[in-house]
Amino acid sequence: MGKCKVCSHKTESIMSFGKMPIANGFISSVSDDEFVYELKVDICPACFMVQLGETVKPDMMFNENYHFISSTSLVMIKHFEGVASEITGIISSEKSPFVAELGCNDGVMLQHLLSRKIRHLGVEPSKNVAQLAKNKGIEVLEDFFNSSTAENIVRRHGQADVVCGSNVMCHIEDINSVFDGINILLKDNGIFFFEDPYLFDIVKKSSFDQIYDEHVYYFSGLSISELAKRHSMKLVDMAHQDVHGGSMRYYLKKDNSRVISDRVKELFSKEKECKLHEPDSYTKFRDNVNHICKDLKNTLLKLKKAGNRIAGYGATSKSTTLLNYSGIGPEIIDYISDITPTKINKYTPGTHIPVKPYEFFKTDYPPYTLLLAWNHEKEILEKEKDYREKGGKFITFFPEVTIK
Numbered sequence: 160m161g162k163c164k165v166c167s168h169k170t171e172s173i174m175s176f177g178k179m180p181i182a183n184g185f186i187s188s189v190s191d192d193e194f195v196y197e198l199k200v201d202i203c204p205a206c207f208m209v210q211l212g213e214t215v216k217p218d219m220m221f222n223e224n225y226h227f228i229s230s231t232s233l234v235m236i237k238h239f240e241g242v243a244s245e246i247t248g249i250i251s252s253e254k255s256p257f258v259a260e261l262g263c264n265d266g267v268m269l270q271h272l273l274s275r276k277i278r279h280l281g282v283e284p285s286k287n288v289a290q291l292a293k294n295k296g297i298e299v300l301e302d303f304f305n306s307s308t309a310e311n312i313v314r315r316h317g318q319a320d321v322v323c324g325s326n327v328m329c330h331i332e333d334i335n336s337v338f339d340g341i342n343i344l345l346k347d348n349g350i351f352f353f354e355d356p357y358l359f360d361i362v363k364k365s366s367f368d369q370i371y372d373e374h375v376y377y378f379s380g381l382s383i384s385e386l387a388k389r390h391s392m393k394l395v396d397m398a399h400q401d402v403h404g405g406s407m408r409y410y411l412k413k414d415n416s417r418v419i420s421d422r423v424k425e426l427f428s429k430e431k432e433c434k435l436h437e438p439d440s441y442t443k444f445r446d447n448v449n450h451i452c453k454d455l456k457n458t459l460l461k462l463k464k465a466g467n468r469i470a471g472y473g474a475t476s477k478s479t480t481l482l483n484y485s486g487i488g489p490e491i492i493d494y495i496s497d498i499t500p501t502k503i504n505k506y507t508p509g510t511h512i513p514v515k516p517y518e519f520f521k522t523d524y525p526p527y528t529l530l531l532a533w534n535h536e537k538e539i540l541e542k543e544k545d546y547r548e549k550g551g552k553f554i555t556f557f558p559e560v561t562i563k
Protein backbone atom coordinates (compact mmCIF):
# COMPACT_ATOMS: atom_id res chain seq x y z
CA MET A 160 0.00 0.00 0.00
CA GLY A 161 1.38 3.43 -0.93
CA LYS A 162 0.77 7.02 0.03
CA CYS A 163 -1.23 9.44 -2.13
CA LYS A 164 1.02 11.97 -3.83
CA VAL A 165 -1.71 14.61 -3.53
CA CYS A 166 -3.16 14.21 -0.04
CA SER A 167 -0.91 11.62 1.71
CA HIS A 168 -3.84 9.26 2.40
CA LYS A 169 -3.19 5.51 1.97
CA THR A 170 -3.77 4.36 -1.62
CA GLU A 171 -5.27 1.10 -2.88
CA SER A 172 -4.02 -0.96 -5.81
CA ILE A 173 -5.81 -0.97 -9.16
CA MET A 174 -3.36 -3.06 -11.20
CA SER A 175 0.30 -4.18 -11.36
CA PHE A 176 2.20 -4.73 -14.60
CA GLY A 177 5.54 -5.96 -13.21
CA LYS A 178 8.96 -4.66 -14.19
CA MET A 179 8.93 -2.12 -17.00
CA PRO A 180 11.59 -0.08 -18.83
CA ILE A 181 11.23 3.68 -19.44
CA ALA A 182 8.56 4.14 -22.14
CA ASN A 183 10.65 6.48 -24.28
CA GLY A 184 13.92 4.70 -23.45
CA PHE A 185 14.72 3.61 -27.01
CA ILE A 186 18.16 1.97 -27.07
CA SER A 187 20.92 2.11 -29.70
CA SER A 188 22.12 -1.44 -29.14
CA VAL A 189 20.29 -4.45 -27.71
CA SER A 190 23.16 -4.93 -25.26
CA ASP A 191 22.56 -1.47 -23.71
CA ASP A 192 21.70 -1.51 -20.01
CA GLU A 193 18.08 -0.64 -19.34
CA PHE A 194 16.70 0.90 -16.18
CA VAL A 195 13.55 -0.84 -14.97
CA TYR A 196 10.96 0.05 -12.36
CA GLU A 197 7.77 -1.57 -11.03
CA LEU A 198 4.77 -0.36 -13.04
CA LYS A 199 1.66 -0.32 -10.88
CA VAL A 200 -1.32 1.96 -10.67
CA ASP A 201 -3.16 2.88 -7.48
CA ILE A 202 -6.14 4.99 -6.45
CA CYS A 203 -6.57 7.25 -3.43
CA PRO A 204 -9.96 6.65 -1.82
CA ALA A 205 -9.80 10.11 -0.19
CA CYS A 206 -9.10 12.44 -3.13
CA PHE A 207 -9.90 9.95 -5.96
CA MET A 208 -6.56 10.50 -7.69
CA VAL A 209 -5.45 7.54 -9.81
CA GLN A 210 -1.65 7.47 -9.82
CA LEU A 211 1.47 5.39 -10.30
CA GLY A 212 2.58 3.39 -7.28
CA GLU A 213 6.25 3.79 -8.13
CA THR A 214 7.66 6.72 -10.06
CA VAL A 215 10.80 7.41 -12.04
CA LYS A 216 13.00 10.47 -11.45
CA PRO A 217 11.91 13.24 -13.90
CA ASP A 218 15.42 13.80 -15.29
CA MET A 219 15.53 10.14 -16.37
CA MET A 220 12.53 10.80 -18.64
CA PHE A 221 12.66 14.46 -19.61
CA ASN A 222 16.18 15.26 -20.73
CA GLU A 223 18.21 16.10 -23.83
CA ASN A 224 17.18 12.74 -25.32
CA TYR A 225 13.41 13.14 -25.06
CA HIS A 226 11.93 11.34 -28.07
CA PHE A 227 8.44 12.76 -28.05
CA ILE A 228 7.85 15.43 -30.68
CA SER A 229 4.36 16.95 -30.78
CA SER A 230 4.37 17.86 -34.47
CA THR A 231 4.43 14.28 -35.81
CA SER A 232 0.70 14.09 -36.46
CA LEU A 233 -1.33 16.36 -38.73
CA VAL A 234 -4.36 15.96 -36.48
CA MET A 235 -2.32 17.07 -33.46
CA ILE A 236 -0.93 20.07 -35.36
CA LYS A 237 -4.51 21.10 -36.15
CA HIS A 238 -5.60 20.40 -32.60
CA PHE A 239 -2.98 22.78 -31.21
CA GLU A 240 -3.93 25.43 -33.73
CA GLY A 241 -7.41 25.14 -32.18
CA VAL A 242 -5.94 25.63 -28.69
CA ALA A 243 -4.16 28.78 -29.89
CA SER A 244 -7.41 30.13 -31.36
CA GLU A 245 -9.26 29.45 -28.12
CA ILE A 246 -6.58 31.36 -26.18
CA THR A 247 -6.71 34.23 -28.66
CA GLY A 248 -10.46 34.45 -27.99
CA ILE A 249 -10.03 34.36 -24.19
CA ILE A 250 -7.52 37.22 -24.14
CA SER A 251 -9.10 39.32 -26.87
CA SER A 252 -10.17 42.11 -24.50
CA GLU A 253 -6.84 42.33 -22.61
CA LYS A 254 -4.39 45.15 -23.41
CA SER A 255 -1.06 43.33 -23.33
CA PRO A 256 -1.97 39.74 -22.52
CA PHE A 257 0.61 37.21 -21.43
CA VAL A 258 0.25 33.45 -21.96
CA ALA A 259 2.43 30.79 -20.38
CA GLU A 260 2.46 27.20 -21.59
CA LEU A 261 3.84 24.41 -19.43
CA GLY A 262 5.63 21.73 -21.48
CA CYS A 263 5.59 23.60 -24.78
CA ASN A 264 7.48 20.79 -26.54
CA ASP A 265 8.51 21.90 -30.06
CA GLY A 266 6.25 24.95 -29.90
CA VAL A 267 3.44 23.38 -31.89
CA MET A 268 0.87 25.59 -30.11
CA LEU A 269 2.92 28.68 -29.19
CA GLN A 270 4.06 29.22 -32.78
CA HIS A 271 0.54 30.51 -33.49
CA LEU A 272 0.70 32.99 -30.60
CA LEU A 273 4.12 34.10 -31.82
CA SER A 274 2.75 34.78 -35.30
CA ARG A 275 -0.12 36.75 -33.72
CA LYS A 276 2.46 38.75 -31.74
CA ILE A 277 1.01 37.66 -28.39
CA ARG A 278 3.38 37.79 -25.41
CA HIS A 279 4.14 34.22 -24.45
CA LEU A 280 6.53 31.91 -22.67
CA GLY A 281 6.96 28.17 -22.99
CA VAL A 282 8.36 26.27 -20.01
CA GLU A 283 10.07 23.11 -21.21
CA PRO A 284 12.59 20.97 -19.32
CA SER A 285 13.57 18.69 -22.25
CA LYS A 286 16.51 20.48 -23.89
CA ASN A 287 16.24 18.96 -27.36
CA VAL A 288 12.56 19.78 -27.89
CA ALA A 289 12.98 23.20 -26.20
CA GLN A 290 15.62 23.94 -28.84
CA LEU A 291 13.15 23.07 -31.62
CA ALA A 292 10.75 25.66 -30.18
CA LYS A 293 13.52 28.25 -29.81
CA ASN A 294 14.49 27.67 -33.45
CA LYS A 295 11.01 28.87 -34.37
CA GLY A 296 11.58 32.10 -32.43
CA ILE A 297 9.41 31.08 -29.48
CA GLU A 298 10.46 32.32 -26.06
CA VAL A 299 11.30 29.30 -23.91
CA LEU A 300 12.42 28.83 -20.32
CA GLU A 301 14.28 25.51 -20.06
CA ASP A 302 13.17 24.34 -16.65
CA PHE A 303 10.73 22.26 -14.62
CA PHE A 304 7.75 24.30 -13.44
CA ASN A 305 7.19 24.95 -9.71
CA SER A 306 6.72 27.93 -7.38
CA SER A 307 10.27 29.24 -7.77
CA THR A 308 10.05 29.01 -11.58
CA ALA A 309 6.71 30.83 -11.32
CA GLU A 310 8.30 33.62 -9.23
CA ASN A 311 11.07 33.99 -11.84
CA ILE A 312 8.53 34.25 -14.63
CA VAL A 313 6.43 36.84 -12.79
CA ARG A 314 9.56 38.93 -12.12
CA ARG A 315 10.43 38.94 -15.83
CA HIS A 316 7.01 39.00 -17.51
CA GLY A 317 4.36 39.79 -14.89
CA GLN A 318 1.40 37.52 -14.11
CA ALA A 319 -0.31 35.50 -16.82
CA ASP A 320 -3.83 35.86 -18.20
CA VAL A 321 -3.75 32.27 -19.37
CA VAL A 322 -1.66 29.35 -18.19
CA CYS A 323 -2.08 26.15 -20.17
CA GLY A 324 -0.54 22.76 -20.70
CA SER A 325 -1.25 19.76 -22.89
CA ASN A 326 -0.11 16.30 -21.86
CA VAL A 327 2.10 17.75 -19.21
CA MET A 328 0.20 18.00 -15.90
CA CYS A 329 -0.19 14.24 -15.63
CA HIS A 330 3.60 13.96 -16.01
CA ILE A 331 4.47 15.94 -12.89
CA GLU A 332 4.68 13.94 -9.67
CA ASP A 333 4.85 16.95 -7.37
CA ILE A 334 1.58 18.28 -8.71
CA ASN A 335 0.98 20.27 -5.52
CA SER A 336 4.10 22.32 -6.29
CA VAL A 337 2.76 22.99 -9.81
CA PHE A 338 -0.49 24.27 -8.36
CA ASP A 339 1.49 26.45 -5.92
CA GLY A 340 3.29 27.85 -8.97
CA ILE A 341 0.03 28.39 -10.87
CA ASN A 342 -1.32 30.39 -7.93
CA ILE A 343 1.72 32.67 -8.17
CA LEU A 344 1.76 32.93 -11.95
CA LEU A 345 -1.94 33.32 -12.72
CA LYS A 346 -3.74 36.66 -12.47
CA ASP A 347 -6.73 36.65 -10.11
CA ASN A 348 -9.09 36.74 -13.08
CA GLY A 349 -6.88 34.50 -15.22
CA ILE A 350 -7.67 31.02 -16.47
CA PHE A 351 -5.64 27.87 -16.18
CA PHE A 352 -6.54 25.04 -18.52
CA PHE A 353 -4.89 21.78 -19.33
CA GLU A 354 -5.64 18.49 -21.02
CA ASP A 355 -4.51 14.94 -20.46
CA PRO A 356 -5.73 11.42 -21.27
CA TYR A 357 -9.09 10.97 -19.52
CA LEU A 358 -9.49 8.18 -16.98
CA PHE A 359 -13.05 7.53 -18.14
CA ASP A 360 -11.83 6.73 -21.68
CA ILE A 361 -8.99 4.56 -20.39
CA VAL A 362 -11.41 2.48 -18.32
CA LYS A 363 -14.12 2.33 -21.03
CA LYS A 364 -11.70 1.21 -23.76
CA SER A 365 -9.42 -0.77 -21.41
CA SER A 366 -6.64 1.29 -23.01
CA PHE A 367 -4.13 0.41 -20.31
CA ASP A 368 -1.17 1.31 -22.54
CA GLN A 369 -1.66 4.91 -21.38
CA ILE A 370 -0.18 3.68 -18.11
CA TYR A 371 3.58 4.21 -18.15
CA ASP A 372 6.35 6.07 -16.31
CA GLU A 373 5.64 9.52 -17.79
CA HIS A 374 1.97 9.42 -16.84
CA VAL A 375 2.12 9.71 -13.07
CA TYR A 376 -1.60 10.62 -12.89
CA TYR A 377 -4.80 9.51 -14.69
CA PHE A 378 -7.17 12.40 -14.13
CA SER A 379 -10.95 12.55 -13.86
CA GLY A 380 -13.20 15.53 -13.17
CA LEU A 381 -13.69 14.18 -9.66
CA SER A 382 -9.98 14.07 -8.84
CA ILE A 383 -9.18 17.41 -10.49
CA SER A 384 -11.98 19.09 -8.60
CA GLU A 385 -10.54 17.81 -5.28
CA LEU A 386 -7.03 18.86 -6.29
CA ALA A 387 -8.23 22.33 -7.29
CA LYS A 388 -10.01 22.78 -3.94
CA ARG A 389 -6.79 21.99 -2.05
CA HIS A 390 -5.22 24.95 -3.86
CA SER A 391 -8.08 27.42 -3.51
CA MET A 392 -9.04 26.99 -7.13
CA LYS A 393 -12.22 25.83 -8.79
CA LEU A 394 -12.84 23.46 -11.69
CA VAL A 395 -15.27 25.57 -13.70
CA ASP A 396 -15.51 23.71 -17.00
CA MET A 397 -14.49 20.55 -18.82
CA ALA A 398 -14.34 19.78 -22.56
CA HIS A 399 -13.76 16.33 -23.99
CA GLN A 400 -11.09 16.04 -26.72
CA ASP A 401 -10.75 13.20 -29.21
CA VAL A 402 -6.95 13.22 -29.15
CA HIS A 403 -4.66 10.69 -27.44
CA GLY A 404 -7.42 8.10 -27.39
CA GLY A 405 -9.75 10.39 -25.43
CA SER A 406 -8.57 13.36 -23.40
CA MET A 407 -10.24 15.88 -21.13
CA ARG A 408 -9.54 19.59 -21.01
CA TYR A 409 -10.04 21.04 -17.51
CA TYR A 410 -10.61 24.78 -16.96
CA LEU A 411 -9.69 26.15 -13.54
CA LYS A 412 -10.07 29.57 -11.98
CA LYS A 413 -9.08 31.09 -8.69
CA ASP A 414 -11.70 30.57 -5.99
CA ASN A 415 -13.40 33.95 -6.27
CA SER A 416 -14.52 32.86 -9.71
CA ARG A 417 -17.78 32.22 -11.43
CA VAL A 418 -20.15 29.28 -11.37
CA ILE A 419 -19.44 25.75 -12.44
CA SER A 420 -20.74 24.79 -15.90
CA ASP A 421 -23.49 22.22 -16.44
CA ARG A 422 -20.99 20.20 -18.43
CA VAL A 423 -18.95 19.61 -15.28
CA LYS A 424 -22.01 18.46 -13.38
CA GLU A 425 -22.99 16.06 -16.20
CA LEU A 426 -19.51 14.61 -16.42
CA PHE A 427 -19.33 14.19 -12.65
CA SER A 428 -22.48 12.04 -12.72
CA LYS A 429 -21.09 10.01 -15.62
CA GLU A 430 -17.86 9.41 -13.70
CA LYS A 431 -19.74 8.47 -10.54
CA GLU A 432 -21.98 6.09 -12.47
CA CYS A 433 -18.85 4.37 -13.79
CA LYS A 434 -17.49 4.36 -10.17
CA LEU A 435 -14.19 5.91 -11.21
CA HIS A 436 -13.70 7.01 -7.60
CA GLU A 437 -14.15 3.57 -6.05
CA PRO A 438 -11.16 1.23 -5.68
CA ASP A 439 -13.35 -1.92 -5.88
CA SER A 440 -14.74 -1.02 -9.27
CA TYR A 441 -11.55 -1.76 -11.21
CA THR A 442 -11.81 -5.59 -11.25
CA LYS A 443 -13.49 -5.55 -14.65
CA PHE A 444 -10.79 -3.24 -16.02
CA ARG A 445 -8.08 -5.69 -14.89
CA ASP A 446 -9.91 -8.64 -16.46
CA ASN A 447 -10.47 -6.79 -19.74
CA VAL A 448 -6.80 -5.78 -19.96
CA ASN A 449 -5.58 -9.32 -19.37
CA HIS A 450 -8.05 -10.69 -21.89
CA ILE A 451 -6.94 -8.22 -24.59
CA CYS A 452 -3.24 -8.98 -24.03
CA LYS A 453 -3.80 -12.75 -24.26
CA ASP A 454 -6.00 -12.45 -27.31
CA LEU A 455 -3.59 -10.09 -29.06
CA LYS A 456 -0.57 -12.31 -28.51
CA ASN A 457 -2.47 -15.43 -29.66
CA THR A 458 -3.75 -13.66 -32.77
CA LEU A 459 -0.28 -12.44 -33.71
CA LEU A 460 1.32 -15.83 -33.02
CA LYS A 461 -1.25 -17.55 -35.22
CA LEU A 462 -0.56 -15.14 -38.10
CA LYS A 463 3.17 -15.55 -37.61
CA LYS A 464 2.97 -19.35 -37.57
CA ALA A 465 1.04 -19.20 -40.84
CA GLY A 466 4.14 -17.52 -42.34
CA ASN A 467 3.04 -13.87 -42.26
CA ARG A 468 5.41 -11.04 -41.54
CA ILE A 469 4.03 -8.49 -39.09
CA ALA A 470 5.19 -4.89 -38.64
CA GLY A 471 4.21 -2.33 -36.02
CA TYR A 472 3.06 1.20 -36.92
CA GLY A 473 4.19 4.00 -34.57
CA ALA A 474 6.86 3.38 -31.93
CA THR A 475 4.71 5.11 -29.32
CA SER A 476 5.50 5.52 -25.64
CA LYS A 477 2.29 3.62 -24.98
CA SER A 478 3.47 0.55 -26.85
CA THR A 479 6.22 0.00 -24.27
CA THR A 480 3.54 -1.03 -21.77
CA LEU A 481 1.52 -3.01 -24.30
CA LEU A 482 4.45 -4.94 -25.78
CA ASN A 483 6.27 -5.64 -22.51
CA TYR A 484 3.16 -6.63 -20.56
CA SER A 485 1.84 -8.83 -23.39
CA GLY A 486 5.26 -10.38 -24.06
CA ILE A 487 5.37 -9.35 -27.72
CA GLY A 488 8.91 -8.96 -29.07
CA PRO A 489 10.97 -9.20 -32.28
CA GLU A 490 10.08 -12.89 -32.68
CA ILE A 491 6.54 -11.69 -33.49
CA ILE A 492 6.93 -8.10 -34.74
CA ASP A 493 9.67 -7.78 -37.38
CA TYR A 494 10.06 -4.02 -37.00
CA ILE A 495 8.11 -0.86 -36.15
CA SER A 496 7.75 1.96 -38.64
CA ASP A 497 8.06 5.49 -37.23
CA ILE A 498 8.62 8.98 -38.59
CA THR A 499 10.41 10.42 -35.53
CA PRO A 500 14.07 10.87 -36.58
CA THR A 501 15.49 10.16 -33.10
CA LYS A 502 13.68 6.81 -32.79
CA ILE A 503 14.76 5.44 -36.17
CA ASN A 504 17.40 2.67 -36.14
CA LYS A 505 16.97 2.24 -32.40
CA TYR A 506 15.28 -0.61 -30.52
CA THR A 507 12.11 -0.52 -28.45
CA PRO A 508 12.59 -0.41 -24.67
CA GLY A 509 12.55 -3.87 -23.08
CA THR A 510 11.30 -5.76 -26.12
CA HIS A 511 14.10 -4.74 -28.56
CA ILE A 512 12.07 -4.54 -31.75
CA PRO A 513 13.98 -2.53 -34.39
CA VAL A 514 12.48 0.85 -35.33
CA LYS A 515 12.70 1.52 -39.07
CA PRO A 516 11.94 4.60 -41.14
CA TYR A 517 8.53 5.00 -42.69
CA GLU A 518 10.07 4.77 -46.17
CA PHE A 519 11.03 1.19 -45.33
CA PHE A 520 7.42 0.33 -44.51
CA LYS A 521 6.28 1.94 -47.79
CA THR A 522 8.48 -0.32 -49.87
CA ASP A 523 7.97 -3.37 -47.67
CA TYR A 524 4.19 -3.45 -47.15
CA PRO A 525 4.03 -6.49 -44.83
CA PRO A 526 0.73 -8.41 -44.91
CA TYR A 527 -0.13 -7.41 -41.31
CA THR A 528 0.61 -4.28 -39.29
CA LEU A 529 -0.08 -3.81 -35.60
CA LEU A 530 -1.44 -0.29 -35.18
CA LEU A 531 0.49 0.73 -32.08
CA ALA A 532 -0.33 4.42 -32.67
CA TRP A 533 -4.04 3.51 -32.39
CA ASN A 534 -4.89 6.99 -31.16
CA HIS A 535 -4.12 8.23 -34.69
CA GLU A 536 -6.18 5.48 -36.35
CA LYS A 537 -8.33 7.80 -38.47
CA GLU A 538 -5.34 9.76 -39.76
CA ILE A 539 -3.25 6.64 -40.42
CA LEU A 540 -5.99 4.62 -42.17
CA GLU A 541 -6.56 7.61 -44.41
CA LYS A 542 -2.84 7.93 -45.11
CA GLU A 543 -2.41 4.20 -45.73
CA LYS A 544 -5.27 3.65 -48.19
CA ASP A 545 -2.80 2.32 -50.73
CA TYR A 546 -1.42 -0.26 -48.28
CA ARG A 547 -4.89 -1.56 -47.53
CA GLU A 548 -5.92 -1.53 -51.19
CA LYS A 549 -2.90 -3.71 -51.90
CA GLY A 550 -4.13 -6.23 -49.30
CA GLY A 551 -2.34 -4.99 -46.19
CA LYS A 552 -4.27 -5.35 -42.95
CA PHE A 553 -4.10 -3.39 -39.74
CA ILE A 554 -4.58 -5.00 -36.34
CA THR A 555 -6.12 -2.88 -33.58
CA PHE A 556 -6.76 -3.99 -30.00
CA PHE A 557 -8.98 -1.54 -28.08
CA PRO A 558 -11.62 -2.29 -26.92
CA GLU A 559 -10.95 -5.69 -28.55
CA VAL A 560 -8.56 -7.29 -31.05
CA THR A 561 -9.74 -6.55 -34.60
CA ILE A 562 -8.18 -7.09 -38.03
CA LYS A 563 -9.20 -4.49 -40.59
Ligand code: TYD
Binds near residue numbers: 477
Ligand atom coordinates in the same frame (compact mmCIF):
# COMPACT_ATOMS: atom_id res chain seq x y z
P1 TYD B 1 1.81 9.47 -29.85
O1 TYD B 1 0.49 9.38 -30.47
O2 TYD B 1 2.22 10.78 -29.40
O3 TYD B 1 1.78 8.45 -28.65
P2 TYD B 1 2.64 8.33 -27.31
O4 TYD B 1 2.24 9.49 -26.47
O5 TYD B 1 2.20 7.01 -26.77
O6 TYD B 1 4.09 8.33 -27.70
O7 TYD B 1 2.95 8.89 -30.78
C1 TYD B 1 2.76 8.62 -32.09
C2 TYD B 1 3.99 7.93 -32.64
O8 TYD B 1 3.68 7.42 -33.92
C3 TYD B 1 5.16 8.88 -32.84
O9 TYD B 1 6.38 8.20 -32.55
C4 TYD B 1 5.08 9.23 -34.32
C5 TYD B 1 4.47 8.00 -34.91
N1 TYD B 1 3.64 8.24 -36.10
C6 TYD B 1 4.07 7.76 -37.32
O10 TYD B 1 5.14 7.12 -37.41
N2 TYD B 1 3.28 8.01 -38.42
C7 TYD B 1 2.11 8.69 -38.35
O11 TYD B 1 1.45 8.88 -39.37
C8 TYD B 1 1.68 9.17 -37.08
C9 TYD B 1 0.39 9.92 -36.96
C10 TYD B 1 2.47 8.92 -35.97
Ligand code: ZN
Binds near residue numbers: 166167203206207
Ligand atom coordinates in the same frame (compact mmCIF):
# COMPACT_ATOMS: atom_id res chain seq x y z
ZN1 ZN C 1 -5.30 11.46 -2.14
